[in-house]
Amino acid sequence: MDELIKLHAATYKELLKNYMNTQDERALYGVEKVSKAFIKENILPEEIVNLHIDAMEEVSTNLNKDYKHSMNFLLEAMISYGLAMQEIQMLREEKHVLESEISVAASMQETLLGTTKPSIEGLDIGVISVPAHQMNGDYHHFIKGTDGSLGIAIADVIGKGIPAALCMSMIKYAMDSYPEESMSPKSILKNLNRVVERNVDPSMFITMCYAQYIPSEQKLRYSSAGHEPGYYYCAKNDTFKEIKAKGLVLGVSPDTEYKEYELIIEKNDMIILLTDGVTECRDGERFIESQEILSIIRKYAYLPAQEMVDNVYKHFERLQDFQLRDDFTLLILRKKV
Amino acid sequence: MKPQACVNIHKEWDIVGARQLGREMAKDLGFGTVDQARIATAVSELARNIYLYAEQGQICFEIIDTIERRGLCMIAVDSGPGIADISQVMQDGFTTSGGLGAGLPGVKRLMDEFDIRSEVGEGTKIKATKWIR
Amino acid sequence: MNLTVNVVEENEKSVLNVSGEIDAYTAPKLKESLLPLTKKENNKVEVNLEKVTYMDSTGLGVFVSALKSTKENNSTLTLLNLQDRVFRIFKITGLDEVITIRAAIRGGNE
Numbered sequence: 001m002d003e004l005i006k007l008h009a010a011t012y013k014e015l016l017k018n019y020m021n022t023q024d025e026r027a028l029y030g031v032e033k034v035s036k037a038f039i040k041e042n043i044l045p046e047e048i049v050n051l052h053i054d055a056m057e058e059v060s061t062n063l064n065k066d067y068k069h070s071m072n073f074l075l076e077a078m079i080s081y082g083l084a085m086q087e088i089q090m091l092r093e094e095k096h097v098l099e100s101e102i103s104v105a106a107s108m109q110e111t112l113l114g115t116t117k118p119s120i121e122g123l124d125i126g127v128i129s130v131p132a133h134q135m136n137g138d139y140h141h142f143i144k145g146t147d148g149s150l151g152i153a154i155a156d157v158i159g160k161g162i163p164a165a166l167c168m169s170m171i172k173y174a175m176d177s178y179p180e181e182s183m184s185p186k187s188i189l190k191n192l193n194r195v196v197e198r199n200v201d202p203s204m205f206i207t208m209c210y211a212q213y214i215p216s217e218q219k220l221r222y223s224s225a226g227h228e229p230g231y232y233y234c235a236k237n238d239t240f241k242e243i244k245a246k247g248l249v250l251g252v253s254p255d256t257e258y259k260e261y262e263l264i265i266e267k268n269d270m271i272i273l274l275t276d277g278v279t280e281c282r283d284g285e286r287f288i289e290s291q292e293i294l295s296i297i298r299k300y301a302y303l304p305a306q307e308m309v310d311n312v313y314k315h316f317e318r319l320q321d322f323q324l325r326d327d328f329t330l331l332i333l334r335k336k337v
Numbered sequence: 338m339k340p341q342a343c344v345n346i347h348k349e350w351d352i353v354g355a356r357q358l359g360r361e362m363a364k365d366l367g368f369g370t371v372d373q374a375r376i377a378t379a380v381s382e383l384a385r386n387i388y389l390y391a392e393q394g395q396i397c398f399e400i401i402d403t404i405e406r407r408g409l410c411m412i413a414v415d416s417g418p419g420i421a422d423i424s425q426v427m428q429d430g431f432t433t434s435g436g437l438g439a440g441l442p443g444v445k446r447l448m449d450e451f452d453i454r455s456e457v458g459e460g461t462k463i464k465a466t467k468w469i470r
Numbered sequence: 471m472n473l474t475v476n477v478v479e480e481n482e483k484s485v486l487n488v489s490g491e492i493d494a495y496t497a498p499k500l501k502e503s504l505l506p507l508t509k510k511e512n513n514k515v516e517v518n519l520e521k522v523t524y525m526d527s528t529g530l531g532v533f534v535s536a537l538k539s540t541k542e543n544n545s546t547l548t549l550l551n552l553q554d555r556v557f558r559i560f561k562i563t564g565l566d567e568v569i570t571i572r573a574a575i576r577g578g579n580e
Binding site: 202203207228229 | 538
């Protein structure tokens, strides 16, 4: 490395000499390149000032005393900059280490929480879930029952990032331990509430909507634990309606009971479930109103469900300058027959 | 190795005295301009730590001159509160006095060798050495 | 956006006047002022949210932990004068049924 520095130092002197004589732009361009090479080699600012002092001694014969003192003064002023530069370099390396750890964790999370979109006769399903940062605090899960029913969970942990993701893994494992088919939405939420209440920080909670689609009865049974209301699209009347469901968020009060609701679904009807990352999208300082979300959904309603959710996501991503403020999950079911 | 010179630190201006002594000894030993400035800055950091956190202490300089190598060693001793978590203060970005890039990690960078011992309630002893290249 | 919190102590009652936006950045500030008040035995804590224009789920988290803390310390928590947008998220999350929310829900989205 010392050899390299000597080489760059020689170039610096040469360019300086050249510039002193000609004030040529080419010399300035040259020094720009040398300076980049110095940065790459982690040469500190005080060393460059020192190099400059030495170079000037060679280049000029009539340096005055004031100039010399001033350059030593400048060198002294550079020492702390040099330290700060080294510190930043070190922090940058540490950041890389953290980032790669997080990305390992994120891919583990993907595997752990992974759910496959089931194919159900007569049902078109689209789902998209995008984290604001590397790790997702939203969660959705499909459970296909042996009786032909489909269980759908969508949940949002307060906050985002690593704590939220850890919390989600807990939910996932609690749910995996339930004998799914025998349980109704309200009893699933009641059970999860107890798990969450016992195991999370007092300031944390989870909102969740659990829905069960029963094809033989053309019926959707659902319960909500304080989750953002979804929407029901009625094809016959061509209208959207908020899916009303009342229930306390998970993790606040240990003995909460949940209500169960039912909805009859007919051909071409849609069920839209989402997290507040969708409804809290902001366009600058303006909030997106639910009417706007519905009109975007309507705009893409001619597409298959998966393409619909993808396009709606792209719309809001663009609106927020491609910087999501919160995790975004949107799930659409459409009855085809 | 024997003590050559010491400066007591109990008011802010003593930091200047310590810097000056450190720089002069470095110059006499034959350190270049850049290293002189680095040594002075390291002295400054150590002296300021004593002034800010221990109120009173001492910085001593020793010239090391053996057949293999020559260098300047500084030892900062105080009987202040001590440091409970040395790993934490040696961490980059952990600054209590608000100086970016400075603090003890800064001293370690400016010098070639660095050693710290501290007991809570008893005080801190820091030894740092720079070799002539 | 900023959040300002000022506390008025009356006998056996603490009133917290909050104004601004409560989100992930400002919530810690609210928590710092609110939680110690809920830890006093038999204290009545009132939070006036009249001038709070926005609140996200992190803000709800602060009130949830304050609620839990009041239950442990025999104190009470009451929220006053919520704006529509803020009241809406208490309603969605069902928290309006476990936290005492009093006084007018004022219109206005500003």
